[in-house]
Amino acid sequence: MQNFDFYNPTHILFGQGRIADLNQHIPADASVLLLYGGGSIKQNGVFGQVMAALGTRRVTEFGGIEPNPSYETLMRAVALVKRERIDFLLAVGGGSVIDGTKFIAAAALFEGAEPWAILEKRGNNVRCALPFGSVLTLPATGSEMNSGAVVTRKSLQAKMAFSSRHCFPRFSVLDPATTFSLPLRQVGNGVVDAFVHVMEQYLTYPVNAPLQDRFAEGLLLTLIEQGPQVLARPQDYAVRANLMWCACMALNGLISTGVPQDWATHMLGHELTALHGIDHAQTLAIILPSMLRIRKEAKRAKLLQYAARVWGLLDGDEDSRIAAAIEYTQDFFEQMGVKTRLADYDLNATHIAPILSALESHRMVALGEKRDVTLEISRQVLELSL
């Protein structure tokens, strides 16, 4: 096991009816900016519950945070925060709204340079942030219980990540009932997103960390078990609850303690979203199977463990077990309604060179747990994903 730090102070309020309890976690005299996305919270009852819980606090609204939140949109919210003397942010939505809120929280107090510098320095220059909480309505990214965020700058076609210990939500309300009204496409995307988050932290090489491995495998098995159930019975609270907790645990720092991490799939996926607007989870479903096939030798030991413990593949030679495990993974993504080929999104071989150029311009030329995923390897992965 490698040395590590683990720190995660986010208070989770989990379960049906818990939105009311945010009242106890926001100062009574706070001036609150309520942030949301496309406005579905105004149709499904969540907005009303949040406003009731906020009571007599002064509330300003900022809607329209888009999927893959843009720097341009978020900077408008920063201006609003300053103009209205906001002192608490409340994100109500999925990972994009929460990610955007983290950036706004940091940018509102950022001094000395344009806040884009936060992304250029990956958050290392963040010294403080406005306090904020979240009401999660889309289990997927884990943003509700971590300190990271991804922001897109449209004018540069760049999707960049940052994190800071100042950017943990003070609290996050996880009420599975808020997810009943999600389109199934978003539900499927969420399951795939959480699954790939686990894989990025698990499927590298062994470092004798058996507990972390078993936690990761527990997450994968539960996603494989519960994912199809949510499509079959969208109104089943228990299934929604299990998926919501899985997605949260998949990226809150727990399973990455003391182990190497990959994230090459995410870096390629970010470029696909930035250039072609493909949903984040869709990009992961496209890239991961090819990434595992191309990097089979470097990941052999963990691929065999994954095949055995997650998919029960114990018979046959090593290569056939590995091939089957990757095949099952890809089938699972398809089963969740997420297509796994570039061709499914109308992309072909002519689109690969611009993706590689984008990776190069973002200095994504040595990716993965051993920093050996070169542009050439990325090219092979993309070609295998056609």
Place this chain on the structure above:
Amino acid sequence: MQNFDFYNPTHILFGQGRIADLNQHIPADASVLLLYGGGSIKQNGVFGQVMAALGTRRVTEFGGIEPNPSYETLMRAVALVKRERIDFLLAVGGGSVIDGTKFIAAAALFEGAEPWAILEKRGNNVRCALPFGSVLTLPATGSEMNSGAVVTRKSLQAKMAFSSRHCFPRFSVLDPATTFSLPLRQVGNGVVDAFVHVMEQYLTYPVNAPLQDRFAEGLLLTLIEQGPQVLARPQDYAVRANLMWCACMALNGLISTGVPQDWATHMLGHELTALHGIDHAQTLAIILPSMLRIRKEAKRAKLLQYAARVWGLLDGDEDSRIAAAIEYTQDFFEQMGVKTRLADYDLNATHIAPILSALESHRMVALGEKRDVTLEISRQVLELSL
């Protein structure tokens, strides 16, 4: 899954050489009380590392916190804190030293009544506490990453628990190398303690919480796998590291999220320690197997799951699988060097009535996940443990 809160702000600094980093987590101008137990930290190099890390801070020492820390001892430390105007506590030791430090932190700022009231009210009356951190040297209780503590009042022969959200360690240093010099009896006790902590949160009844179940099973499997290795190769850092992380994860609130909890075994065990001075883990090893046998019907579904997933018991009828799983559990405790019968500790049938009286006087008359462990059931458990 049941509704739940999860909140755990303790910063974990894990790995070899990490004691030096506590310098960054204690205010530079702090007046520190360094708390420890029997003094082994002065033989094994830990004390020197801690003092080096504390640098020029004013440090006062308080040694002699005993296993099952006593109210009487801890109140002497409270007096010292007030006299010396201490503003940061640093526990260096195992669960007893950290538990004692939590009580001192709360008692030092407790107003209006004798601090024994903290234990009488189980911590609900704690409004603030001195900040404190820990350097863990004995993986077992999980106290390094939770807000609970157990204190014994010798004059009353009472062992009482309290917890408060104000009593999380600010940080805990987990350096597995500090555990190399532990007596193997303490190592075995630690493994059993962590194992039973998991069982108290796992082996109840199903509530459709598959992720929590798999995390608990991952802990049990890892303890069963690593425990014998630590006895065979006491100088193996990787094994020490895995056990240290397991013990921490076993009782930090993670696996109890959304599920029922038992703790009847602990309540009976506490009386055995209070009356007869038996090591905490030894009491758990005595009680748990009998508790599972006596309560087999109420726990049937989870016992079958435990038999299958932890011990691989898939063949035979239900009762024989359950019997074998409990037998294997008891064998594992014995393998770790922890005896599992009252007779092994020179106790016999004449000792049962006083234990039941103690349970009654502490109002421990309706224990377990369904509050149906009456004094009569406790009597049956103790008789089966003879």
